[in-house]
Amino acid sequence: MIASLRGQVLYRTATTVTIEAAGVGYQVNVTPAHALQLRLDSEVLLLTHLVVREDAWTLYGFQRAEELEIFEHLITVTGVGPKSALGVLAQLEPEQVARAVSDEDVKAFTAVSGIGPKTAKLIILSLAGKIALAPAPGTAAGEPSIESASAALRRDVVEALLGLGYAERQAAPAVDDAAKALDGEDPDVAALLRATLKLLGPAGSRS
Structure with missing residues (x-):
């Protein structure tokens, strides 16, 4: 099991990043938002999950332990593969996933490509009681907000x-x-x- 990976960013696409560690380049699947934050030639630490199949060994990388935890819960749900699980985290923060499960919000999950109402309900049923509900990260007190994105x-x-x-x-x-x-x-x-x-x-x- 490859639980984490630290190294230099060699290359990135919209959904993958190649990290060189100890002279070996590892291709890691990440969310689009995460890929944008990884700068070429910078050193990064990713928490990873390795999916082993007959035809491929595939790495999935995360910034936060909460993201990895939810990913690993999601892939235990029937009908949810690693690609769909990563798709959930591309759409929702871990705190939003926990809230959607707590509120039984089917629409939050069906907004993800490849997840229909039946699978969404199964996600909610399977994850109920397994992930803690925490407040979503927000702007710090006293920190000025901006009117629109730059x-x-x-x-x-x-x-x-x-x-x-x-x-x-x-x-x-x-x-x-x-x-x-x-x-x-x-x-x-x-x-x-x-x-x-x-x-x-x-x-x-x-x-």
Whole structure:
């Protein structure tokens, strides 16, 4: 089992990053928001889960222990594979997953590509009582908020969406709409990307 990986970022795509550790390059699947935060040539530490199958050994990487914990719970649910589990974490923060399970919010999970109502209900049933409900991270007391996402932040999110297969004519307006919906908050790349993905739906679903 490879439980963690520390090394230099050699290469990244919209959903993967290659980390060199002890002279070996490891390709790790990550969420789009996480990929954007990993800068080339920087040293990073990822918490990882290794999925072993006959045809491939696949690594999935996470920034937080809570993300890894929820991923490992999700892949025990019938009908939820590693790709879908990572998709859940691309759309929802760990705290939001816990809230959705607690509130039995089926729609929160069906917003993820590949997860239908039956699977969403099974996720809620399977995870009930297994993950702690914690307050979602927010702006620190006294810290000023911004009225809208910065231009640089929007460019990063559009770049991530292009890498996921969305056309720029879809991505750019959706990012603007998501930024308006988050007006008054202080969104980072992950928050703005998640909000935009909820508006867009799966790539290719819009003409």
